[in-house]
Amino acid sequence: MQSTKLSLLLFSLIAAVIAFAPAPVSLVRPAERYFRIEASTFAFSPQTIQVNPGDHVTIDLVAQDYVHGLRIDEYEVEVTADPGQTARLSFTAGRPGAFHFRCTVACGAMHPFMVGKLKVGPNWLFWRGLGLGLVAILSGLWWARK
């Protein structure tokens, strides 16, 4: 009973460390980053852009067919481009992680699912998730040993 409680505490502690330990600070110097993103029905190209934390990002959104918008989750910045036109969006990537950017103008049936991804630095949430998954499996194995 005592060892069960101890092991439960140990697994909880490991899980807490994986979930909440602060991520290492990025040593890469912030830079100016430029991307040209082409938007056509239900797709952004490139679909994923990667920057480092602190980078100043400029995105030129080019609408290829209809009016399209681009809004980045959690950054709350957005821009709209008319067909054949380019619209510019600038922001500083201060928040690390992976964020969806979405089309903001109804452009067809699959519009609600027209998304791309902005990755700022390493995706710690994903790696923490994997770590927690591994702890989950190991705790299951340990529990069976009892």
Added chain:
Amino acid sequence: MNRLALTSTPWIKNLLTSRWPQFIVRTITLAGFLLTILAGLFGSRVGSHNFAIIFVWIAWWSLLKLVFIPAGGRSWCSICPIPMPGEWLQNGGLLGPGGRPLGLGKRWPRKLNNTWLQSAVFLGMGIFSAVILTQPRISGWALLGLFIAAITLSLVFERRSFCRYLCPIGGFTGLYAQLSPVEIRAVDPVVCAGHTEKTCYTGSAQGYGCPWGNFPAALSQDSNCGLCMECLRTCPHDNLAFNLRPYGSEISAKTPLKLDETFLALVMLGSALVYTAVYMGSWGWLKNAAYHVGTLPWLAYALAFLAITLVVVPGLFFGAVWLGKKMSAAREPLKKLAGLYGSGLLPLGMATWVAFTVSFAFAKISYILPVLSDPFGWGWDLFGTASTNLSLVDLWLSPIAQVGVLAGGLLWSSRLVMRLARDRRQALPVLAFALAHAAGMMWLLVG
């Protein structure tokens, strides 16, 4: 395992056994369902402005996956509007026995007494999901089709055959209901044994025989109990109880999933991966392929969807079970071991669908209030909410919740798998399969 009999509290028992509360709620859901079909068929063609799309595929789906199934198993089935008119016709009344029943009352074919059809209908809807989920007309026709099928089956076959054997939602709801914290069970089996009339199955003046075809006195699994409460009404000895129980307490080595249920569980795991890739992924070509039904890319998508759900995921799972069997020199047949570990993976399956639902529900919740005021997208503003842009939850919470739910589901599954396993070596490949699935989902959702 401890149970808390909710029906031992008089007002709860009255609430559950009285026909009126259920009837009122079902009438409201039926009205909502008919409005949904009308909005789908005659409302705006823009999905985000149409009640049919927003209410069914965002509001109802989210409620089903985040509330009804995790908190109450098949509780949605007890108020589902789809089988209602058919059931009323079949019973010859709205509020209890006494009417003149309609229909042929045939027995459901024995060969189809399984979940294969439900898997097939779910996969069929999956292949066309991009148009069903986004085009109000198609959505309206699909819902009308289910409605007509339910009425027709009620008039041909006995009881709720549509719900039990055909409903694409009923299949996975029943599967995950096995984990739920509620159940209906006999209080004292001896009392049931001495009750020769078996009114819980045959019916009485107080209520109908189990509409789901169960023998409630011997009920030990929740997968086919629709929580309609008829057995509570028909039992003359007050010997059936509605219990709260610990999550997952129904799963045991004595009741492994049957082959069809195992396959359904795997179809659900595979479908979640494909749906997440199509709707949450950033691959525009995949969305276009899924959407343009009838084209060559769509055909390739449909084949890939079927291959992943019917061959790749089940193949990997059965491979893992086979490997575990070899590693432990187990004597049980592969089918039985697959059923055993299939039930162990149910928590991961439920967590997978909860995480998928969270991924879009948080972002799309703001669509709900506007369509309440303007269900047809015709410019109405019935409740003054047509221009509301309400976001109830901050988006930063969504990915964290998705990862947390998946990790929690994996933890629950790993403990369940180890509880069911004869020895640890046998379970290792299955745990590796579970980890790979959870990692794949995490990569698709937040990677």
